Amino acid sequence: MNATIDLLSRHRSVRKFKDKPVDDALFHTVVKAAQCASTSSHVQAYTIIRVQDKDNRRQIADLAGPQLWVEQAPIFLVFCADLTRLESACDRHGIAPEKGWAEQFVVATVDTALLAQNLMIAAESLGLGGVFIGGIRNDPKMVCELLNIPDTAYPVFGMCLGYPDQTPTIKPRLPLDLVLREDFFSGPKSKKDRTDSLSAYDQTCKGYYLSRDSNLKDQTWSRQMANFMGKVSRPHMKSFLKKRGFFLK
Numbered sequence: 001m002n003a004t005i006d007l008l009s010r011h012r013s014v015r016k017f018k019d020k021p022v023d024d025a026l027f028h029t030v031v032k033a034a035q036c037a038s039t040s041s042h043v044q045a046y047t048i049i050r051v052q053d054k055d056n057r058r059q060i061a062d063l064a065g066p067q068l069w070v071e072q073a074p075i076f077l078v079f080c081a082d083l084t085r086l087e088s089a090c091d092r093h094g095i096a097p098e099k100g101w102a103e104q105f106v107v108a109t110v111d112t113a114l115l116a117q118n119l120m121i122a123a124e125s126l127g128l129g130g131v132f133i134g135g136i137r138n139d140p141k142m143v144c145e146l147l148n149i150p151d152t153a154y155p156v157f158g159m160c161l162g163y164p165d166q167t168p169t170i171k172p173r174l175p176l177d178l179v180l181r182e183d184f185f186s187g188p189k190s191k192k193d194r195t196d197s198l199s200a201y202d203q204t205c206k207g208y209y210l211s212r213d214s215n216l217k218d219q220t221w222s223r224q225m226a227n228f229m230g231k232v233s234r235p236h237m238k239s240f241l242k243k244r245g246f247f248l249k
């Protein structure tokens with residue numbers, strides 16, 4: 001083990017923060033470290049909005065759940081997948097941009113996620129904690145209106161950051177044999193082995209949910225996923241993205 005592996009292994013989402021501001025210089029260090037993430041063809045197709053305005057914070061906290069921590073965290077960021085600069089680069093060189101391709105949507109979204117994960121890790125390495133907020137996609141149109149996000153960008157998720165005022169139990173992850181395959185997706189391991197492995201993981205998660213510090217529940221991982229996959233989530237996303245010119249072809 002080394003310090004990086006140790007840091008990654010200690011990750012847990014933090015939703016309760018000390019009433020202690022985060023120094024601007026430290027925050028900027030974290031953002032710069034985040035920018036070092038790999039980026040497809042060096043496009044860096046993202047923009048981060050730090051939301052300080054109290055009214056906007058409250059409205060975003062409400063539409064995201066409500067999720068109180070969005071309002072209360074010392075820092076709240078909205079991560080946008082953003083093609084604006086790339087279109088400006090086209091203008092600069094007199095090239096008409098190809099617009100609306102699904103591939104551009106994937107590139108910008110993946111770039112944004114890599115940036116955000118780097119940001120979370122950099123923040124954790126400096127004693128901060130945080131949580132991603134997909135809840136902003138409950139009403140992405142409103143988020144765009146509140147934050148003046150242009151049609152060439154879209155809000156992928158938010159993130160709360162601050163000094164942790166809680167130390168949640170670390171959530172167990174799937175066993176390696178379920179997420180890592182050798183050479184082929186379908187390998188020599190029998191379906192039964194995988195089923196046994198999943199059952200064992202269900203029991204591990206059940207133990208975690210029954211013994212963690214808050215929000216105790218009697219739930220297995222597969223039951224939770226079945227509930228998740230069994231209901232429609234944010235059906236407005238397709239038309240929202242299309243209206244913004246993403247994902248047209």
Ligand SMILES: Cc1cc2nc3c(=O)[nH]c(=O)nc-3n(C[C@H](O)[C@H](O)[C@H](O)COP(=O)(O)O)c2cc1C
Pocket residue numbers: 011012013014015064067131132133134135136157170171
């Ligand atoms: C893209 C994304 C969106 C998320 N959205 C929310 C959210 O809206 N609210 C929240 O409390 N947690 C949110 N989470 C946190 C996950 O619930 C959490 O990462 C997951 O349960 C694993 O727990 P851990 O981060 O403590 O290991 C989100 C995580 C990701 C990656």
